[in-house]
Amino acid sequence: MFKKLYDFFSSVKLAIFLLLTLAVTSIVGTIIEQQQDPEKYLREYGETTYKILKFLGFTDVYHSWWYITLLTLLAVNLIVCSIKRLPKIWKVAMKPRKTLPPGYEKGLKISNTITLNANISELKEKLIEVLKSYRYKAEVSLENDREVHIFADKNVFSRFGVYIVHLGVLIVLIGGLTTALFGFRGYMNLAEGTKSNLVSFFSGPKIIELPFYVRCNNFKIDFYPSGMPKAYISDLSIIENGKEVLRKTIKVNDPLKYEGIYFYQASYGQGEAFLKIVSKSGQRIIGVAFGQPVKLGENTYLRIISIDGNTMTIGIEFIRNGKVQPGVIKPFVLYKIPGTDKSVAMVDFKPVFYTGLQVSKDPGTWIVWTGSTILILGLIVAFFIPHRRVWARIEKKEENRARLIIGGLANKGSEGLATEIEEVLGVLKSLYCENTPKED
Structure with missing residues (x-):
């Protein structure tokens, strides 16, 4: 059973399927606007289509259970694939053959043989010196009176470039999951002089309470002669423990940020209602913009969604x-809130503008940026930094003559390795025997 699961999650076909599925669903999430007001979906798609889209999770793709499941499966697949293939790559990279037995050079893609006027000890030292000048890590792997074997390689880490890529992808997935599970995106509507710590989600009736309040000190909106909005600007304050800890004037694309939460100038509206809330402990009157919830008890809220201009009756x-x-x-009629000791009545209404703020928390942002950076570095290592290996055998021919057999392999860019070996031979020839021809 375990082997079947292991084989399933280590399958390349599974990885391709998950990537294609995520790509398609991400396209859907791009085409269909996410986390919008239900009224907007109803206007654009109609009631039946909206219900289908909502049921499938297409109105909030990136927070849907199935999208999170796909990301999780891809992460598991990536980890299992990496673990399965790591031993083989580790053996190739870290446990290479370090000698060049007679005839082995025929299996190398690049090999040369040359006879030089030098003793094998001198030639050995010079060859190692030249290889190190090309940033090779060179060593003597075998030595006796008749021959010396030298092994050199560089950029062995590039063999693990694919794992750096996998790590980057994995961190990006973790960042996406972090945002999906712990982040949110919602809105606040604040009239001038009002404050709130309640954020309504775009998708569904969920409301969260911030550990601080946001107050709108001033809201300004300018219009073009045609009546289209030209600019809307909000002067906001962050209130924590009854004190103003931050104040900023925001406009479109210039948000206020506090404790990892962003407040963007997103929209505007018109309408502020004044509600009288009566309970056993007394009564109070508060002003609230349309669409902004008011807390009446534990997990209990009221939100104004419409008003009848003739009768001043509000829909909630x-x-x-x-x-x-x-x-x-x-108007002036108390509405008993079910399950509480509170009653609410509207006592006044003002057709003033209110600011519409988009509120978002994306705790996975820096995780995604970190993963993306690692991913790019991994791609550079995997595609542009070759792992090159050089083997050499120096054979004693006469007292001061030696034959050098040298060859190499590269996991990519063999032409570059061939050029390096030619340059190494050129240095040795210039030192020990100019015009010495290479042997076939």
């Missing part, structure tokens, strides 16, 4: 434990 969403219940509140 009562949200409790992630479930939504619609309702209406008539």
Whole structure:
């Protein structure tokens, strides 16, 4: 059973299938706008299509359970494939043959033989010196009175370039999973002078509470003569423990950042309602922009979604434990909040503009950037840095004559290795015997 699972997760076919599936679903996530207001999907696709898209998770692809599952499977596949193939690559890279037996040079793609006027000891030292000048790590692997074997290689780490790539991909996947599991993307609507710590998700009724408040000190919007918005700017403050800890004026593409959470100037709207909230402990009046939730109890919220300009009746969403219940509140009529001791009434309305903020937390951003950097480095190592090996055998011919058989292999770019060996031979020939021809 274990072997079958091991073979399944180490399959290259599985990796190709997962990559293609992720590519297709990512395209879907690009074509269909993600985490938008349900009303927008209903306008663009109709009720039936919207229900299908929502059921399939296409309105929030990158946070859907199946997308996270695909990323997890790809990560497992990558790890298992790497583990399965590592012993073979390790043996090739770290345990090479270091001698050049007679006839072995015929199996090398590049090999040369030359006879020089030098004793084998002198030639050995000079050959090692020249190879080191080309950044080879050279060593004597075998030596006796009749012959010397020399082994040299460089860039052995490039054999593991593919593993650097795998590590980079794995870190990128971890970054994506981190964002999918611990990040969020939502919105806040704040009228001038109001503050809140509640963020509504674009997809679904989920609401989260920030550990600090955001206050809109001022909101300014300019229009073109045609009536189209020209610019909208918000003066925001971060309130923590009752004190202002940060203040910034934001505009489009210039967000406010605090504790890893970004607040972008994204939209605007019109409408601020003043609600009277009555409970056993007393009553209070608060101003709230349309679409911004108000907390009424543990996991209990109320959100204004519409208003009838003639009767001043407001449409609301009562949200409790992630479930939504619609309702209406008539002016000055108390609306009993189910399951609580609170009642709500609308006592005033102002048609003022409010700022629409997009709120996002992406804890995986730096993980993804780190993984991407490692991935690029791995690709450079894997494709542009060759692992080259050189074997040499020096045979004693006469008292001061020796035959040098030298050859090499490269995992890529054999032409470069051939050039290096020619240059090494050129140096030796210039020292020991000019015009010495190479032997066939």
